[in-house]
Amino acid sequence: MKITRVATAVVEANFDWTIIRVETDNGMVGWGEAFFAPGLTSTLRELGEFIRGRDPRDIEPIRRDMAQAASAAGAGGQVHHAITGIEAALWDILGQHLKAPLWQVWGGKFRDHVAIYCDCHGGDALESLDSLLQPRELEWDKSRSQWNAQPGTATRDVLAEYTAEAYVKKALQQVEKGFTFLKFDLDIPNPYSLDRYHRRLSVAEVPYLAQLMVDVRHAIGTEVELAVDCHWKFSPDSSIQLARALEPAQLAWLEDPVPPYNLDALKYVRDHSPVPILSGENLYGSHEFRSLFERQAVAIVAPDFQKVGGLAEGRSICHLADQYFLPVAPHNIASPIGTMASVHIAASIPNFLALEWHSSDVPFWSDMIHDGDLIHQGLIAVPSRPGLGVTPNEHTMRLYAKPGEPFFE
Numbered sequence: 001m002k003i004t005r006v007a008t009a010v011v012e013a014n015f016d017w018t019i020i021r022v023e024t025d026n027g028m029v030g031w032g033e034a035f036f037a038p039g040l041t042s043t044l045r046e047l048g049e050f051i052r053g054r055d056p057r058d059i060e061p062i063r064r065d066m067a068q069a070a071s072a073a074g075a076g077g078q079v080h081h082a083i084t085g086i087e088a089a090l091w092d093i094l095g096q097h098l099k100a101p102l103w104q105v106w107g108g109k110f111r112d113h114v115a116i117y118c119d120c121h122g123g124d125a126l127e128s129l130d131s132l133l134q135p136r137e138l139e140w141d142k143s144r145s146q147w148n149a150q151p152g153t154a155t156r157d158v159l160a161e162y163t164a165e166a167y168v169k170k171a172l173q174q175v176e177k178g179f180t181f182l183k184f185d186l187d188i189p190n191p192y193s194l195d196r197y198h199r200r201l202s203v204a205e206v207p208y209l210a211q212l213m214v215d216v217r218h219a220i221g222t223e224v225e226l227a228v229d230c231h232w233k234f235s236p237d238s239s240i241q242l243a244r245a246l247e248p249a250q251l252a253w254l255e256d257p258v259p260p261y262n263l264d265a266l267k268y269v270r271d272h273s274p275v276p277i278l279s280g281e282n283l284y285g286s287h288e289f290r291s292l293f294e295r296q297a298v299a300i301v302a303p304d305f306q307k308v309g310g311l312a313e314g315r316s317i318c319h320l321a322d323q324y325f326l327p328v329a330p331h332n333i334a335s336p337i338g339t340m341a342s343v344h345i346a347a348s349i350p351n352f353l354a355l356e357w358h359s360s361d362v363p364f365w366s367d368m369i370h371d372g373d374l375i376h377q378g379l380i381a382v383p384s385r386p387g388l389g390v391t392p393n394e395h396t397m398r399l400y401a402k403p404g405e406p407f408f409e
């Protein structure tokens with residue numbers, strides 16, 4: 001069996017979803033997804049040429065050869081994203097070839113259903129962002145995108161979307177849909193923020209932000225898990241003040257309070273925080289996660305399986321986390337294709353906690369596959385079909401394809 005072609009398409013959703021299709025000389029097709037990055041399509045094209053003619057079942061040698069070539073060429077993060085998406089498609093091919101779902105190829109499953117946590121963002125604030133995280137105007141979401149395109153002229157009351165009332169309403173809506181695990185953003189516009197650059201929370205801001213979560217906790221009770229994301233915005237001391245104020249909200253975690261590139265600063269926060277600290281979505285490869293674990297800088301780890309370097313690398317990271325007795329709550333902003341790859345990992349590792357779902361406001365998320373709605377009562381059933389176990393819907397992908405990008409050409 002030989003790889004004959006690696007083709008890509010980019011779908012404009014809340015983020016760019018880069019879908020990878022690997023074809024073989026015996027007519028097999030494998031699907032993968034890569035985390036967005038500027039220039040990702042051209043990187044995928046070059047890597048596709050690099051591996052053409054190889055046996056797609058040689059997954060680990062192919063991955064290492066791609067990674068070694070990229071490293072020698074001084075390539076950065078987007079190459080890891082590209083390698084990850086291609087590697088995932090090779091696993092899909094191997095699973096189909098062996099007539100076994102990926103979790104079975106990897107040694108069996110610990111669970112039949114994977115818990116999904118619903119990212120509720122903040123207020124009504126979901127935006128569609130391009131590969132440099134800039135808001136963009138899209139046909140499928142005109143109301144928001146008009147605001148995004150002309151922030152100076154909007155009449156929308158942004159602060160009103162970040163009140164306790166708005167957060168409680170959003171939480172109860174998702175609980176009504178069956179979710180038992182929610183996450184909200186806390187790096188949000190509020191009446192007391194001082195400056196977006198110096199990272200210090202004002203004396204009025206700390207209790208204001210904490211009260212949002214205390215109110216949500218009162219509304220949802222203690223049978224629903226609750227977490228918050230800070231997107232690397234705060235100083236270590238402000239993070240600790242916020243964590244202490246948040247203690248009554250009984251949070252599952254406080255995510256990325258400080259920037260990700262100083263593990264000692266993160267460790268300092270963790271040592272002084274009554275709330276468990278989660279991080280990991282910015283890291284690549286087992287070696288970067290090893291540093292995180294060795295420093296004991298997190299209580300829960302969040303690798304992104306569309307960027308870490310491959311699904312096998314993702315599983316290695318989870319096993320390494322297990323040596324430190326750490327639960328894994330994978331970061332996930334993917335379409336159903338990448339999400340299902342993460343579901344197979346989640347099923348096949350002991351220390352899985354919950355998988356993110358970031359697309360509650362994307363109207364065509366479920367239409368990206370022919371398999372119907374994946375999420376029921378806050379769970380995804382672990383598939384029994386060979387390989388990835390979903391059938392991508394190219395018609396939907398074409399409807400929302402990013403202009404200027406190839407469409408599986």
Ligand SMILES: [Mg+2]
Binds near residue numbers: 231256281
């Ligand atoms: Mg996050």
